[in-house]
Amino acid sequence: MADKITVGYTHLSGCTGCTVALADNYAGLLTLLDRYVDLKYIPTLADARHVQKVDVSFIEGSVCINDKLAVEELKETREKSAVVVALGGCACYGNITRFSRGGQQNQPAHEAYLPVGDVIKVDVFIPGCAPTPQLIRNVAVMAYLLLKGTKEQKDLATLFLKPLMEATENTHACFCELMTKVINQSLCMGCGSCASSCPVNAITMEYGKPQGERDLCIKCGACYNQCPRSWYSFDVVDNYEAINEAIMAALQ
Amino acid sequence: MGAELGKYKLAVSARSADKEVQKVAQDGGIVTSLFGFALETGIIEGAIVAASKEWAAKNQDRILMENSNFEMAEPWRPYPAIVYNKAELIAAAGTKYNISPNVSLIKEATRSFGLDKVGIVGTPCQMQAIRKLQLYPIGARDVGASIALAVGIFCMENFPYQSILQLVEDHAAMKMESVKKMEIGKGKFWVYGKRGQVVQLPLKVTHKYEQPGCHVCLDYVANLGDISTGSVGSPDGWSTVFVRSKIGDDVWAKAMAAGVFETKAIESVKPGLELVTKLANEKITKNKATVEARKTFGVGKGLRIPYI
Numbered sequence: 001m002a003d004k005i006t007v008g009y010t011h012l013s014g015c016t017g018c019t020v021a022l023a024d025n026y027a028g029l030l031t032l033l034d035r036y037v038d039l040k041y042i043p044t045l046a047d048a049r050h051v052q053k054v055d056v057s058f059i060e061g062s063v064c065i066n067d068k069l070a071v072e073e074l075k076e077t078r079e080k081s082a083v084v085v086a087l088g089g090c091a092c093y094g095n096i097t098r099f100s101r102g103g104q105q106n107q108p109a110h111e112a113y114l115p116v117g118d119v120i121k122v123d124v125f126i127p128g129c130a131p132t133p134q135l136i137r138n139v140a141v142m143a144y145l146l147l148k149g150t151k152e153q154k155d156l157a158t159l160f161l162k163p164l165m166e167a168t169e170n171t172h173a174c175f176c177e178l179m180t181k182v183i184n185q186s187l188c189m190g191c192g193s194c195a196s197s198c199p200v201n202a203i204t205m206e207y208g209k210p211q212g213e214r215d216l217c218i219k220c221g222a223c224y225n226q227c228p229r230s231w232y233s234f235d236v237v238d239n240y241e242a243i244n245e246a247i248m249a250a251l252q
Numbered sequence: 253m254g255a256e257l258g259k260y261k262l263a264v265s266a267r268s269a270d271k272e273v274q275k276v277a278q279d280g281g282i283v284t285s286l287f288g289f290a291l292e293t294g295i296i297e298g299a300i301v302a303a304s305k306e307w308a309a310k311n312q313d314r315i316l317m318e319n320s321n322f323e324m325a326e327p328w329r330p331y332p333a334i335v336y337n338k339a340e341l342i343a344a345a346g347t348k349y350n351i352s353p354n355v356s357l358i359k360e361a362t363r364s365f366g367l368d369k370v371g372i373v374g375t376p377c378q379m380q381a382i383r384k385l386q387l388y389p390i391g392a393r394d395v396g397a398s399i400a401l402a403v404g405i406f407c408m409e410n411f412p413y414q415s416i417l418q419l420v421e422d423h424a425a426m427k428m429e430s431v432k433k434m435e436i437g438k439g440k441f442w443v444y445g446k447r448g449q450v451v452q453l454p455l456k457v458t459h460k461y462e463q464p465g466c467h468v469c470l471d472y473v474a475n476l477g478d479i480s481t482g483s484v485g486s487p488d489g490w491s492t493v494f495v496r497s498k499i500g501d502d503v504w505a506k507a508m509a510a511g512v513f514e515t516k517a518i519e520s521v522k523p524g525l526e527l528v529t530k531l532a533n534e535k536i537t538k539n540k541a542t543v544e545a546r547k548t549f550g551v552g553k554g555l556r557i558p559y560i
Contacts, residue, residue, distance in 0.1 A: 021393075132393040163388070163560055185556045189410065189465035191374070191381040192332065192356025195316075197391020204316070207329075207413050208351025208463075222391030228381045229465065229558045240383040240476065241497055244396075 004035070005147050007140075008054040009042035010077045012070050013097055013113055014061025017130040018088040019044050022058075024133040031251045032137070036144040056143050057081040059122075062090040062097045062113040071119065078120040083143065086122045086168070087136070089129035089220030091115060093173040096129075096218045115171040125167040129199050129220035139164065141250050160243065163231045173221030175202065175212035177230070183209065187229040194223035256532035257525070258475025262495040262504070265486040265521040266513045276345040278435070279483040280491030282513070283373050283403050284345045286479065286503070288338035289512045290371055295503055296400045299371035300361060302352035303333035303344040311340075316357060327428045328420075329413050332357045334365050347405075349434045350413045351463065355381045359391070362398045369400035375407040376471035376480075383476045401503055404474020406482025406492075406528075407466075408436070408535055415461035419443075424451040437483060467542045468558070472532040479504060485528040486521055492528060 011019070023029060023045060033039060041048040051057075051073060063074045078084055089095030094115045102111025116122055124143075126135055139161070146157035182188045190208035202216035203223055210223070224230050236243065257263075268274055268281035270288075277284060283301075290296040308315050308331035309322035315333045330352035335341050354374045361370045372382065379402060386396035411419070416434070420426050424443045433444040441453040474480035478500030485492035495504045507513060518525055546555040 126390075128390045130393075132389040132391075134389045134393070134396060138387065160387075166560060181556060186464045187468060187556065187558055189375075189377045189463060189469065190351035190353050190412075191378045192353025192358075193381045193385065195353065195356040196359040196395075197385075199391060205332075205353040205356050208353060208410075209412075226385060226388075226390045226392065228377060228384050229468075231560055232380065232384060232558050233560050234470075237380060237383045237387060238475070240387055243387060 003148050004038040005056060005144050006038045006040050006054040008040050008052055008057040008077070008081065009045075010051060010057055010059045010073060011043045011049075012059060012061035012063050012074060012091070012116070014088060014090045016044060016060075018058075018060040018091075021088075021130040021133050022136050025137050028133075028137055028251050032140055036250075037140060051076045051080055053080045055081070055147055056083045056085060058085045058087040059091045059116050060087050062094050063116050063119055064110045065112050065114055065119070066102075066110045067107070074116055074119055083123045084116075084120065085124040085126060085139065085143075086116050087126050088131045089127060089218070089222070091122075092117070092125045092127045092167075093171060093219055093221045095220045098219050117168055117171040122168045124161060124164045125225075126164065127167070127173070127221045127225045129218060129222060137251070138247055141247050156243070156246075159233065159235045163233055163236075166231065167225065173224050174219040175210075175214055175217045175223060177221065177224035178203075178210055178212065178227065181224065182227055182229050189229065191228065193226045193228060197222045197226035256529055256536055257473055257494065258471070258480075258496065260494040260496045261501050262493075263518045263525060264493050264495075265490050265516040265518050266481075266493045267490045269511055269514050272342065273345070274489070276342050277489075278345070278347045278433075280481070280486065280489065281345070282481040282491045282493055283405070284338075284341045285512050286403060286507060287335075287371050287373070287401075288341050289507045289510060290401050290503060291335075291337055291341075293506065293510075294369075295506070296367075296369045296371035298334045298336050298361060298365060298367045299341070299373070299401075300332055300354050300357045301335055301341065301344045301373055302330035302348050302354060303335070304348075305329050305331060307331075307340075307343050308333055316360060326413065326417070328416060328431065328434075334361055334367075346433065347435070349436070350411050350416045354378055355385075358382065358385070358399070359395050362395050368398055370398050371401040371403070372399060373403045373405065374474075375410060376404055376474040376476070377407075377466075377469055379404040379474050379476040379480075380471065401499060402476075402478050404477025404480035406473050406480065406484055407469075408472065408531065409462040409466035409469075411458075411461055412463055415463075419453065419458060419461060423453050423457055426451060467539055468546070470536050470539055470543075472535045473528065484531055485518070485524050485526075490516070490521070492518065492525075
């Protein structure tokens, strides 16, 4: 019990899809909770829902800057957490809430939603709409190794988390990122990862290059982050077999 | 350098023992036979391959629907497609030398195609894409564990479709429809016509048509495939094969036990691994220089580098 890491879950303007993705680890989630993680608070899944002091907190949803309570909860999360993880497209990039202009019932004045990284410092991104249960699991295991592991495990976790930490430098993402940071930079080689990863099928491959239907794009950032030419770590991916095995072994 | 061939458990020269596959094979028919065996034995339930537009037009339920008008589609344009058996593999066999975004089908393979065990063939960059997708599944829920066999193919560079069009029609003066086979080997780009005519272009001519995105690639022999294969290093009609991962090792051993391949010790064939190593080093050295040059591309400004 003593060497578990404490984890919290702050739920802002998100649809609970990220919570469901976390729960969709099924037995893996139970193993995580048994061995590695002491889940201190999380709306929906547990009774305790108010922000507490924790090692790692996950934040789901963007923050409505017109909602005083939400902003306070976000700032409190930052103050009370050693590591803040933005979970999902909304927390990382705003996602669909980027399209809000207010006027909706029952809070018509709630018009402006920001990715949490625009208001507080965020340490790690887990993009995706919804984020995948497997990436949540991998990050949770790596966060545990980073905080409680041996020197070797810490090094591995640092390498693994590095791209997801560097991703926090940018809080804007949509199909445009594929254009401006991959294709315009002459880095695209036409693998099709982006088309596969798009949750709304807004991307097709035309003559070996992605074609984005921008009216369909929800700005989740999955395509850009899944692209092997957005960021790629040889140190990590070259050892995919050993790392996959280590993660699976940790959850046996 | 030492790491240019990636990690591998076994290197061997091989070809399909199946005469039918040999007839349609680009080289040793490794991918066709390996997937054929894996499909027959249930190691995989379907495989993502680069099919011809003719095959795709006849089997539109096997590709991503993109409102393709196949009347308009060009010959030699590859379509990533799901195949279920050896006959379909044979119909899809052969290298197309332009971009087939095979990874674009990987999620759908596990969704509307309902596959729990997927095979995929791809270039080194596509192998990188699927390994990144397994470790960092951002838009690929429940996909990583379904990839049951990933076969990588050696790749110096790829070409956009329009480049192949220009090479074949403008430089080689052949109609795309009349081409039977394309091949890069022995320092030349070969175009074989259906009537038996052969045109060879020096690779120097082809360089300016290469896909620019390939010039930052630091992998020649698909280091991240479970098994990777290519013609380089082995005699005509044979392929060089690297067995790399535990999955690859297991599948290769089963295929060998079932007599799917004829093999020769890699040390016994010419030009052997020496040439593979040489070409790998050439590619990696050249492309490392390209990556380096991106840093100082402008005046006080560089281009983005994906590698961290």
